[in-house]
Amino acid sequence: MAQSVLVEDLRQVVGEANVLNTPVHLQLYQYDAYLEERRPDVVVFAHSTEEVVGIIKVCNAHGVPFVPRGGGTNLSGGTIPFKGGVVIEMIRMNRLLEVDQRSLRARVQPGMFNLELGNALALLGYQFLPDPASQKAATLGGNVAENSGGPHCFKYGVTTNHVVGLTVVLPDGEIAEFGGMAPDAPGYDLTGVFVGSEGTFGVCTEVVVRIVRMPEGVKTMLAIYDSIERGSETVSAIVAAGMVPATLEMMDQLVIQAVEQSIHCGLPVDCATVLIIEIDGLKDDLEAQSEAIVRLCMEHGAREVRVAKNEGERALLWAGRRGAFGAVARLSPSYLVCDGTVPRTALPTVLKKVAEVGEKYDLKIPNVFHAGDGNLHPLILFDWRNAEQKARVMKAGMEILALCVELGGTISGEHGVGLEKMDSLRLVLSEADIRSQLRVKRAFDPKDLANPGKIFPAPLEVVGAS
Amino acid sequence: MDADPESTSAFAVDGLVPSLTVRPGTQDEVAEVVSACAAEGAALVPWGGGTAMGTGNRPERVDVVVRLDRLDRIVEFDPDNLCVTVEAGMPLARLQELIAEKKVLLPLDPPDGARVTVGGLVAANLSGPRRLQHGTIRDWVLGMRVVLPDGERIRCGGRVIKNVSGYDMNKLFIRSFGTLGIVTEVTVKLLPMPAAQASVMGLFPDLSGAAAVVEKVLASFLLPEALDLLDPGALDLLAPALGHGATGGFALVAGFTGSREVVARQVRDMEVLIAEWGGTTHLFQEADSVRAWAAITDVFRALPEDPLRVLCTMAVPIGRTAGTMASVRVRAAEQGLTATLSAHAGSGILRAAFRPTHGSSGEGAIPGMAAAIEILRGEAAAVGGSLVIQEASPRLKERIDAWGRPGSGFATMRRIKVEFDPQRVCSPGRFLGGI
Numbered sequence: 001m002a003q004s005v006l007v008e009d010l011r012q013v014v015g016e017a018n019v020l021n022t023p024v025h026l027q028l029y030q031y032d033a034y035l036e037e038r039r040p041d042v043v044v045f046a047h048s049t050e051e052v053v054g055i056i057k058v059c060n061a062h063g064v065p066f067v068p069r070g071g072g073t074n075l076s077g078g079t080i081p082f083k084g085g086v087v088i089e090m091i092r093m094n095r096l097l098e099v100d101q102r103s104l105r106a107r108v109q110p111g112m113f114n115l116e117l118g119n120a121l122a123l124l125g126y127q128f129l130p131d132p133a134s135q136k137a138a139t140l141g142g143n144v145a146e147n148s149g150g151p152h153c154f155k156y157g158v159t160t161n162h163v164v165g166l167t168v169v170l171p172d173g174e175i176a177e178f179g180g181m182a183p184d185a186p187g188y189d190l191t192g193v194f195v196g197s198e199g200t201f202g203v204c205t206e207v208v209v210r211i212v213r214m215p216e217g218v219k220t221m222l223a224i225y226d227s228i229e230r231g232s233e234t235v236s237a238i239v240a241a242g243m244v245p246a247t248l249e250m251m252d253q254l255v256i257q258a259v260e261q262s263i264h265c266g267l268p269v270d271c272a273t274v275l276i277i278e279i280d281g282l283k284d285d286l287e288a289q290s291e292a293i294v295r296l297c298m299e300h301g302a303r304e305v306r307v308a309k310n311e312g313e314r315a316l317l318w319a320g321r322r323g324a325f326g327a328v329a330r331l332s333p334s335y336l337v338c339d340g341t342v343p344r345t346a347l348p349t350v351l352k353k354v355a356e357v358g359e360k361y362d363l364k365i366p367n368v369f370h371a372g373d374g375n376l377h378p379l380i381l382f383d384w385r386n387a388e389q390k391a392r393v394m395k396a397g398m399e400i401l402a403l404c405v406e407l408g409g410t411i412s413g414e415h416g417v418g419l420e421k422m423d424s425l426r427l428v429l430s431e432a433d434i435r436s437q438l439r440v441k442r443a444f445d446p447k448d449l450a451n452p453g454k455i456f457p458a459p460l461e462v463v464g465a466s
Numbered sequence: 467m468d469a470d471p472e473s474t475s476a477f478a479v480d481g482l483v484p485s486l487t488v489r490p491g492t493q494d495e496v497a498e499v500v501s502a503c504a505a506e507g508a509a510l511v512p513w514g515g516g517t518a519m520g521t522g523n524r525p526e527r528v529d530v531v532v533r534l535d536r537l538d539r540i541v542e543f544d545p546d547n548l549c550v551t552v553e554a555g556m557p558l559a560r561l562q563e564l565i566a567e568k569k570v571l572l573p574l575d576p577p578d579g580a581r582v583t584v585g586g587l588v589a590a591n592l593s594g595p596r597r598l599q600h601g602t603i604r605d606w607v608l609g610m611r612v613v614l615p616d617g618e619r620i621r622c623g624g625r626v627i628k629n630v631s632g633y634d635m636n637k638l639f640i641r642s643f644g645t646l647g648i649v650t651e652v653t654v655k656l657l658p659m660p661a662a663q664a665s666v667m668g669l670f671p672d673l674s675g676a677a678a679v680v681e682k683v684l685a686s687f688l689l690p691e692a693l694d695l696l697d698p699g700a701l702d703l704l705a706p707a708l709g710h711g712a713t714g715g716f717a718l719v720a721g722f723t724g725s726r727e728v729v730a731r732q733v734r735d736m737e738v739l740i741a742e743w744g745g746t747t748h749l750f751q752e753a754d755s756v757r758a759w760a761a762i763t764d765v766f767r768a769l770p771e772d773p774l775r776v777l778c779t780m781a782v783p784i785g786r787t788a789g790t791m792a793s794v795r796v797r798a799a800e801q802g803l804t805a806t807l808s809a810h811a812g813s814g815i816l817r818a819a820f821r822p823t824h825g826s827s828g829e830g831a832i833p834g835m836a837a838a839i840e841i842l843r844g845e846a847a848a849v850g851g852s853l854v855i856q857e858a859s860p861r862l863k864e865r866i867d868a869w870g871r872p873g874s875g876f877a878t879m880r881r882i883k884v885e886f887d888p889q890r891v892c893s894p895g896r897f898l899g900g901i
Binding site: 100101102154157160175176181183188190192195196213215239240242282370374408410411412413415429430433436439446 | 631658725784846852878885
């Protein structure tokens with residue numbers, strides 16, 4: 001009964017065609033790229049800021065939680081409606097509203113795909129630098145919510161470094177503008193606070209991003225190694241030599257084999273690892289830089305270094321990396337993507353230890369990593385139908401995160417906490433840290449309606465009592 | 467601890483003399499000091515190098531100034547991972563000296579670089595010409611430790627580039643002007659030192675030529691580290707440092723760093739562009755370039771002392787920077803003010819000094835000044851920007867809000883302040899909207 005009033009009220013806001021509540025429809029919105037599922041009560045398609053205001057006001061009136069959703073590529077369960085309620089589907093707010101080349105800014109709706117924005121800007125000679133591997137299906141709103149990374153972070157930073165303004169519908173239905181086209185808006189940096197808040201501070205309905213000129217030149221290299229340690233040593237050597245490549249990406253043998261089976265981009269399937277290095281900038285010193293890098297790779301035991309001679313060869317090198325997660329899906333019915341980060345120089349150590357964890361739990365763990373920024377993605381393979389194996393996977397995942405923290409790193413580099421890492425948050429945050437973050441949550445969302453049940457683990461007392 | 471009125475008066479904030487100054491020697495001591503203030507209901511203001519103490523509104527109360535100059539140690543320097551952790555009272559210039567031996571730097575250049583501390587840089591998000599390429603401290607902080615207004619110590623972020631483990635709490639404290647607690651330790655990313663640097667100055671008879679070059683450079687492949695526009699007043703102040711004759715015109719200075727090849731190529735392209743738009747060029751190489759930028763960054767220090775002088779920062783969309791410079795000059799003159807302007811032209815930041823043109827230096831000039839600043843604030847607001855007062859006499863501050871009117875995000879900001887500092891212990895009243 002109450003349910004049908006909710007649905008009726010939402011229909012008043014967005015029209016009947018934009019409200020889904022049949023079991024089949026709801027089932028489609030009960031999962032994302034993580035492993036848990038939870039069914040929403042209703043799904044609503046929003047087309048404007050005003051509609052989002054209307055939807056959230058209805059949620060307030062009914063005391064029902066809401067979860068904004070973009071492409072659903074989230075790897076930590078961020079878009080799963082853990083406490084039911086309303087899923088606000090943002091995918092139809094997908095327009096590029098303005099490109100101001102003179103001010104180096106673009107205004108975008110949050111449902112636009114990251115790659116779509118990239119393509120639109122490329123026609124003008126500009127780019128939006130954050131480029132998560134899922135960019136074909138990941139939306140800008142999702143990038144904002146998760147503070148997404150991607151392969152270019154070592155040189156160019158993550159989403160938060162490129163988002164300068166937001167229009168947000170707060171959890172009480174009020175519209176607020178944070179930041180904007182002009183820099184340094186007086187007051188607290190709520191743009192910066194909102195980015196990475198995983199949908200728990202409200203719904204962003206417009207994003208102002210920094211755009212930059214396409215570089216004059218790019219050089220992409222692929223170094224092939226018979227030893228994974230030598231590969232990661234090379235990464236440190238390049239940085240120590242004072243160079244700042246745009247990208248330093250690595251894949252291990254299992255990933256390379258999977259990629260080769262599915263994409264055929266000419267990677268040697270018998271090597272231990274490949275390192276993809278990309279440098280960009282003015283053309284004048286790219287040749288000299290690339291020669292220096294090739295030399296460093298060879299000195300550190302590379303078997304071979306290939307330098308892409310044209311855009312086609314470059315695209316092929318990248319196809320392998322971008323397709324890695326997809327290709328690994330061939331190896332087993334499911335996998336858990338870990339997202340630990342360590343200081344770059346600890347990479348060889350952590351990789352060795354990850355392999356030991358794999359042996360200990362009898363699990364296969366292929367590895368893809370953003371080596372420049374120390375962000376590793378061990379992919380723990382398993383079969384979701386095998387409960388005992390899944391339990392081992394979860395333990396192994398936790399152990400890997402603990403390893404990263406021990407080595408001076410953290411539990412999530414770019415995928416977020418969501419549902420997945422609530423239990424490991426205490427590895428990096430003290431009780432005081434958690435309390436202070438909850439203060440920010442209360443300031444934004446005193447009624448706890450925005451994506452509730454995420455990020456923060458239950459208070460310790462409660463855990464003890466149960 | 468010091469309660470001697472003679473020495474505490476040196477730590478007055480907008481004329482409010484604290485009854486006590488305290489110099490904690492460790493981060494734990496900072497927490498004890500804050501706890502004690504909270505217990506007594508005393509209002510505290512943290513004080514680093516003191517370079518941004520003129521910014522903002524006059525605080526409601528200042529009972530205790532917490533000096534952080536004894537917190538000046540490097541906690542951990544990890545050049546291999548390009549990061550360093552320092553206590554908040556570490557002067558930026560000293561940090562740069564200490565890490566330079568490993569050929570790394572923090573590429574930020576706020577005014578008063580010799581005095582400004584890392585904590586001050588964070589609390590005020592100070593920036594300089596290099597923000598064009600390197601952003602602000604917001605883009606370099608990986609982690610920090612903070613003492614909250616109730617004395618509790620927390621950690622934000624960590625020491626890795628990518629970190630989404632919980633909310634990005636660093637952003638909350640960066641540019642919070644001491645209103646949410648005291649930052650006691652900061653971990654920042656570093657950059658390898660560039661092999662070469664040089665700068666090109668173009669002198670133009672009018673603003674339009676310089677503005678056209680700004681637009682061309684920003685639309686080109688060139689990657690200047692800094693791109694500053696100087697009006698005739700600023701250019702005059704810099705004549706001794708930059709070694710040019712009086713011109714009455716405008717200057718555009720572009721700074722380049724990187725490999726020798728890249729710097730040389732950009733200098734060449736820049737010289738061509740300047741000539742095309744009717745400018746004459748001056749080249750500064752290596753150490754001369756460093757000196758030129760130091761002078762430009764601190765240009766307002768060369769201004770004559772004047773109790774009616776107001777220093778402001780205007781922030782506008784990048785593409786509006788030169789246009790705002792032009793309109794501010796016109797409006798200021800209409801209001802009987804002399805403006806001295808220097809802009810980070812690729813970043814949308816204008817720095818301005820205003821003073822009454824005719825010798826009406828008495829108190830009587832203050833209402834007129836306040837009204838004029840509001841009109842100039844309107845110029846920034848008209849293009850979606852802001853005007854913030856960096857330095858003005860307490861009398862003037864009584865008549866004008868340093869930050870301007872709060873926008874639609876303010877309700878959330880106020881709730882944040884209430885959540886963190888319900889007793890109003892930390893710098894009460896200093897920030898936007900009386901936060």
